[in-house]
Amino acid sequence: MRVVVQNDKKGLMVGTAGLLAVAALMSGCAGPDSGSTAHPAAGQPRPHKAAPAPDSHAALVAAARHWGLDAVPLRAPVPPKVKPRITARDGFEVDGQVEDDLPPVFTTIPTRQKIVFLTIDDGANKDPRFLRMMNDLRIPYTAFLSNYLVKDDYGFFRTMQSEGHTLNNHTLTHPYLPGLSYEEQKDEICGMQAIMKKQFGKAPTVFRPPYGNYNGDTLRAAKSCGIKYAPIWDEEVFVDHWEYREWDRGLHPGDIVLTHFRGTDDWDGTMVDDMRRFLNKVTREGYAVARLEDYL
Numbered sequence: 304m305r306v307v308v309q310n311d312k313k314g315l316m317v318g319t320a321g322l323l324a325v326a327a328l329m330s331g332c333a334g335p336d337s338g339s340t341a342h343p344a345a346g347q348p349r350p351h352k353a354a355p356a357p358d359s360h361a362a363l364v365a366a367a368r369h370w371g372l373d374a375v376p377l378r379a380p381v382p383p384k385v386k387p388r389i390t391a392r393d394g395f396e397v398d399g400q401v402e403d404d405l406p407p408v409f410t411t412i413p414t415r416q417k418i419v420f421l422t423i424d425d426g427a428n429k430d431p432r433f434l435r436m437m438n439d440l441r442i443p444y445t446a447f448l449s450n451y452l453v454k455d456d457y458g459f460f461r462t463m464q465s466e467g468h469t470l471n472n473h474t475l476t477h478p479y480l481p482g483l484s485y486e487e488q489k490d491e492i493c494g495m496q497a498i499m500k501k502q503f504g505k506a507p508t509v510f511r512p513p514y515g516n517y518n519g520d521t522l523r524a525a526k527s528c529g530i531k532y533a534p535i536w537d538e539e540v541f542v543d544h545w546e547y548r549e550w551d552r553g554l555h556p557g558d559i560v561l562t563h564f565r566g567t568d569d570w571d572g573t574m575v576d577d578m579r580r581f582l583n584k585v586t587r588e589g590y591a592v593a594r595l596e597d598y599l
């Protein structure tokens with residue numbers, strides 16, 4: 304059995320951004336009413352709350368200021384009409400990958416546009432301020448949920464879903480999957496599919512193996528549970544630093560960025576602090592945050 308273990312390089316701390324001039328707050332908007340993918344896709348529920356939808360430039364400037372950002376996040380381009388072809392990253396394939404049409408493991412979406420995708424894992428911390436911040440700033444993200452951490456409050460994630468964000472599968476109990484048999488792996492993945500269907504109305508087609516570790520059985524089991532994609536990540540954001548998979552230690556067009564639902568129990572800051580670090584860096588480097596599912 305082949306085990307694919309991700310070898311993430313330890314990152315160095317990225318220096319805290321200096322405060323930019325207030326004028327920089329104006330730089331992030333393409334203009335009033337410019338198109339954005341940060342809205343619920345057609346057919347998805349709109350937010351229930353009567354909170355003002357911050358679609359105007361002025362509202363985004365105010366939101367950026369309110370949440371302490373250095374600049375207004377850039378708006379994502381209109382999603383492509385033709386989706387890119389997603390294949391397994393070189394070296395991340397398993398035996399039978401193509402022949403058996405197994406879900407590809409990848410870390411970047413092929414695109415030339417300066418966009419990154421925000422993915423948030425596990426589900427331990429449930430900070431309502433995080434929901435408000437992302438809603439105010441119209442930042443799309445994808446959550447990978449592990450049942451043992453979310454089952455005490457499915458409602459928190461239903462709110463997230465109602466605001467246009469996608470919930471995906473991250474197993475029942477977050478095990479090291481390559482250490483389990485095929486049947487055990489299938490129980491972990493299909494079991495979470497069943498819970499997500501019941502709690503959120505839909506079994507996802509996107510799955511992330513815990514720790515980014517998988518083998519051929521993982522992808523076969525995932526496929527049998529209805530999974531089509533197994534994205535992992537190219538960068539990981541912590542509340543106080545970034546870590547990079549690539550030697551150049553930089554962001555690239557289409558990169559998938561990982562962070563976790565964590566708060567002060569786990570690290571020295573809140574989800575809001577974590578998101579502030581993430582957004583300040585991607586905006587400073589000229590990247591917008593796009594919705595992963597728009598490219599799958």
Ligand SMILES: [Zn+2]
Binds near residue numbers: 514
């Ligand atoms: Zn995880």
